[in-house]
Amino acid sequence: MLQTLGLEYHYQHGKKIVFPEIEIERGQRLLISGFSGCGKTTLLSLIAGALQLQVGDIKFDDQDYTSMSSLLLDRLRANHIGYIFQTLNLIPFLSVSENIGLGIRFSQSRKSRVGNLNQEINRLVDSLGLDKEVLNTPVNRLSVGQQQRVAAARALLGKPDLILADEPTSALDSDTTKKFLNEVMETFDASKQAIIMVSHDASIAPYFDSVIDFNKHYA
Amino acid sequence: MLSLLLKSMRSRIIPTSLVTISLMASMVLLLSIERIQQGAEEGFNQSISGVDAIIGPRSSSLELVLYTVFHLGRPTNNITTKTIDDVKQRSDISWLVPIALGDSHRGYRVVATEPNYFKHIRYGNNQPLTFSKGVPFAELSEATLGSDVAEKLNYSVGSEIQITHGSIESLGSKHDDFSFKVTGVLNKTGTPIDQVVFLDLKGYELLHLGWKSGKKVFSLEDIDLSSLPPDALNPKTVTAAFVGLKSKLTIFNFSKNIREYPEEAISAVIPGIALSELWSIVGLVDKGFQLLSWIIIAISLIAMVTLIIASLDNRKQEMTIYRANGASPKFLAAMVIYESLVIGLVAIIGAIILVTAVTYFATNQLNLALGVSPSFKWISLNEIKVFSIILLSGVLSGLIPAAMVFRKNLHQALS
Numbered sequence: 001m002l003q004t005l006g007l008e009y010h011y012q013h014g015k016k017i018v019f020p021e022i023e024i025e026r027g028q029r030l031l032i033s034g035f036s037g038c039g040k041t042t043l044l045s046l047i048a049g050a051l052q053l054q055v056g057d058i059k060f061d062d063q064d065y066t067s068m069s070s071l072l073l074d075r076l077r078a079n080h081i082g083y084i085f086q087t088l089n090l091i092p093f094l095s096v097s098e099n100i101g102l103g104i105r106f107s108q109s110r111k112s113r114v115g116n117l118n119q120e121i122n123r124l125v126d127s128l129g130l131d132k133e134v135l136n137t138p139v140n141r142l143s144v145g146q147q148q149r150v151a152a153a154r155a156l157l158g159k160p161d162l163i164l165a166d167e168p169t170s171a172l173d174s175d176t177t178k179k180f181l182n183e184v185m186e187t188f189d190a191s192k193q194a195i196i197m198v199s200h201d202a203s204i205a206p207y208f209d210s211v212i213d214f215n216k217h218y219a
Numbered sequence: 220m221l222s223l224l225l226k227s228m229r230s231r232i233i234p235t236s237l238v239t240i241s242l243m244a245s246m247v248l249l250l251s252i253e254r255i256q257q258g259a260e261e262g263f264n265q266s267i268s269g270v271d272a273i274i275g276p277r278s279s280s281l282e283l284v285l286y287t288v289f290h291l292g293r294p295t296n297n298i299t300t301k302t303i304d305d306v307k308q309r310s311d312i313s314w315l316v317p318i319a320l321g322d323s324h325r326g327y328r329v330v331a332t333e334p335n336y337f338k339h340i341r342y343g344n345n346q347p348l349t350f351s352k353g354v355p356f357a358e359l360s361e362a363t364l365g366s367d368v369a370e371k372l373n374y375s376v377g378s379e380i381q382i383t384h385g386s387i388e389s390l391g392s393k394h395d396d397f398s399f400k401v402t403g404v405l406n407k408t409g410t411p412i413d414q415v416v417f418l419d420l421k422g423y424e425l426l427h428l429g430w431k432s433g434k435k436v437f438s439l440e441d442i443d444l445s446s447l448p449p450d451a452l453n454p455k456t457v458t459a460a461f462v463g464l465k466s467k468l469t470i471f472n473f474s475k476n477i478r479e480y481p482e483e484a485i486s487a488v489i490p491g492i493a494l495s496e497l498w499s500i501v502g503l504v505d506k507g508f509q510l511l512s513w514i515i516i517a518i519s520l521i522a523m524v525t526l527i528i529a530s531l532d533n534r535k536q537e538m539t540i541y542r543a544n545g546a547s548p549k550f551l552a553a554m555v556i557y558e559s560l561v562i563g564l565v566a567i568i569g570a571i572i573l574v575t576a577v578t579y580f581a582t583n584q585l586n587l588a589l590g591v592s593p594s595f596k597w598i599s600l601n602e603i604k605v606f607s608i609i610l611l612s613g614v615l616s617g618l619i620p621a622a623m624v625f626r627k628n629l630h631q632a633l634s
Contacts, residue, residue: 050542071547078545085543088536093230094223106545154544 001025001061001194002047002162008055009042019043019056020212026161027190031205032198034214040198044164047196048081049073060162078107082155084165089151090139096150097121097135103157110158124153127187129179145176152184159189165197169204181207224554227537228561231530238526239562239569242519246570246609249512253602254578256509260502262343264494266410267461269341271470272487274298274306274477275459280488281497286320287459288490289411290328294320297456302483306460311473313465314339317457319423322382322394324416327368329382331423331454337363339463342408352376353403359422359452362399367413369404376401380416382426394426421452428452462487516609520616523562527555527620538624552621559617563610571598 007019017039024030032040045051047058049065050073058065060076068076077083082103090099100121104110114120125134128149134142142150148168155163169177185207188195197208205211228235267288275283276296285291300317307315316336322329330336337348337355353376356363364374374380379398399418407413428451464470470489477487531538538551598606 048543074542074545074547077543081545083543085539089540091537091540093226102540102544106541106547106550 003059004047004056005059006056007043007046007053007058009039009046009051010054017042020214022196022212024162024194024196026192026194028194028210029185029188029208030194030196031208031211032196032214033200033202033205033211034198036200038214040214041166044083044166044196044198047162048083048164049077075107079109080161082157082160082163084148084151084155084163084168086167087144087147087171089154090142090147092139094139095135096137096139096142099139099150100124100154100157103154103160107158110160113158120157121153124156124187125149128153128183144171145180148172148180149183152180152187156184156187156193159192161193163188163193163195163197165195167199168197169199169201174203177201177204220550220554220557224557224561227534227554228558231533234526234530235562238519238523239566241522242516242562242566242613243569243573245512245515245519246566246606247573248515249509249605250570250574250602251577252508252512253605254574256502260498262409263498263501264491265343266494267340267490268343268345269339269463270461270490271464271467272462272474272477273459273490273493274303274462274485274487277478277484277486280486280493283459283486283488284490284493284497287318287461288494290320290330290415294458297458298460298483298485299456300454302480302485303457303460305480305482306462306477309473309476311465311469313463315460315462316340317420317454317460319420319454319456320458322384322423322426324368324380324382325372327365327372327414327416329416329418329423331418331420333420336417336461337405340412340461342410342412346408348408348412349406350403351406353401356402356417356419356422359419359425360397360399361402361419361422363403363405363417364401365405365413365415365417366407368416369401374401374404376403382416382418384426397426420454420457424452424454520609520613523559523613524616524619527558527617528623531555531620531623548625551624555621555624556614556617559613560610563613567606567610571602 002022002024004019004022006021008016009019010016019039022030022032022043032043034040042051046053049068049070052070053065060080063076065073090096091102094102097118101117104114104117121135122132125132130146130149130153134146134150139147139150148171151168155165169180172180181204184195197204202211202213273283273287275287276294276298278295282292282295286294297319303315303317306312314335316333316339318336319331320328322331334355334357341347351366352369353363362380369375378401380401381398382394384394399422405412462473464473474487474489477485541551542548
């Protein structure tokens with residue numbers, strides 16, 4: 001589904017990263033681990049189409065990023081990619097269900113995959129182990145664990161092909177991390193979706209099909 | 220998008236509403252200046268109404284209007300009663316009211332005229348003069364007061380007043396040998412009429428019977444009024460005359476004929492034209508005010524842009540989440556522009572409602588206090604133009620923060 005070809009990135013301050021080749025198919029779960037500052041977030045931004053390619057190319061199904069305008073990349077991201085941040089995933093003045101609903105707001109195709117929005121939100125919230133009451137709680141009253149689950153629900157809504165997760169567990173303790181990953185992996189539809197997660201925490205490797213260790217790549 | 224925008228603005232309600240209020244306040248200022256100016260101009264142009272022409276000695280029309288309508292300055296010449304009688308014979312004239320000026324009472328100008336003055340002279344939008352107390356003078360020893368004179372000097376029907384020769388009170392200038400009895404007080408008009416003491420022309424003539432070249436030669440106390448021949452008190456000269464024509468269409472022909480009157484150098488002015496000429500001089504002041512309120516609006520718009528730019532940093536999270544979910548930079552830029560549009564619209568609508576409510580409820584007070592009645596209306600074509608300019612410049616200034624949002628690439632936001 002997604003394949004990187006000879007990606008390199010030159011930062012303005014002179015640092016240069018040569019990324020390992022990545023290939024992922026639907027149903028696969030890929031963990032990219034490595035120390036902070038090794039370019040994990042940059043790689044996710046490149047895959048999300050948020051950062052312009054400098055050297056190399058990315059193929060998403062049969063589309064080449066290098067031949068796409070930034071508008072098309074925005075559309076590709078809206079239609080095919082769900083994104084979970086490290087923290088600060090939620091918009092404070094929107095309700096929890098409005099925050100989840102943002103996942104399909106900018107994509108017709110994801111919208112069309114959701115029949116009844118409220119039902120689907122309820123299903124995701126339930127499957128991610130959140131109480132229904134959470135939907136009526138102000139965002140800023142949620143615990144970090146709850147917030148990350150809401151963010152996961154948003155990224156999973158409308159079943160985008162690819163979930164990108166940038167250190168979603170770094171603010172969680174190890175118990176919560178386990179629970180969170182269990183629930184995400186259960187909710188994730190292995191027949192249609194793929195997930196790429198970056199983390200410095202190698203202990204979560206068992207949840208994934210394959211692991212790319214940036215540290216080894218540079219070694 | 221609108222619901223997202225409104226929720227986002229609500230989360231920043233305090234700074235947003237402060238900017239909206241400051242923009243609204245500056246527009247209220249602009250609107251008020253505009254409406255008061257219009258009201259003042261209308262009021263000014265309606266200082267006298269129902270009069271088609273003013274006949275006076277040949278001089279500039281401004282001068283004639285100044286002393287006949289506003290009682291400012293002094294007439295340089297008089298016109299003879301014979302001329303007035305000749306004009307009266309004209310077939311195109313419906314009525315003619317002569318006036319004589321020159322004397323005063325405690326700073327208020329005296330207008331000597333005929334009782335039919337109160338029937339023909341109108342003010343404002345063709346409103347007739349009405350009496351709050353009493354009736355117009357009928358005898359030569361009677362006087363009628365404008366409302367300000369009665370109020371300030373605490374006069375009422377039955378009060379006795381004495382007249383001063385000339386417009387300034389000084390020793391020996393007083394007509395202290397004859398008193399006039401007040402028969403009536405006019406209702407407030409908001410025009411110079413409020414500050415006038417009206418006398419009968421014959422009474423005015425009587426006052427000056429014993430005077431020569433501004434000095435008293437003999438006193439009226441020594442004279443038996445009943446022994447005077449009946450036409451002795453008919454004035455030989457008057458200052459000017461107000462004229463009503465049978466048809467307004469004949470006004471230009473009429474004034475041409477008056478100018479060409481062979482026996483005496485007289486002229487006729489059309490009050491509406493002379494007044495608007497005068498306003499074009501007086502009205503310059505509020506051009507300055509208008510400029511001032513435009514400057515205030517510019518400052519408010521700058522404040523709005525500053526607020527939006529300052530809020531962008533706080534909204535980084537919001538913007539990033541939209542972008543990560545596939546919103547294009549266009550969407551974010553549009554949100555910022557719509558925000559300035561919403562602020563501008565709310566401010567404009569608020570300003571219109573506020574000013575309209577004030578003019579609706581305070582028209583009477585304003586009219587009584589200033590003689591200005593801001594016309595009650597929702598919005599004029601000119602105001603729509605002004606607001607479109609404000610709204611447009613609001614949106615244009617919203618382009619600055621919008622461009623900042625647009626340029627920021629998502630990666631900067633994500634990391």
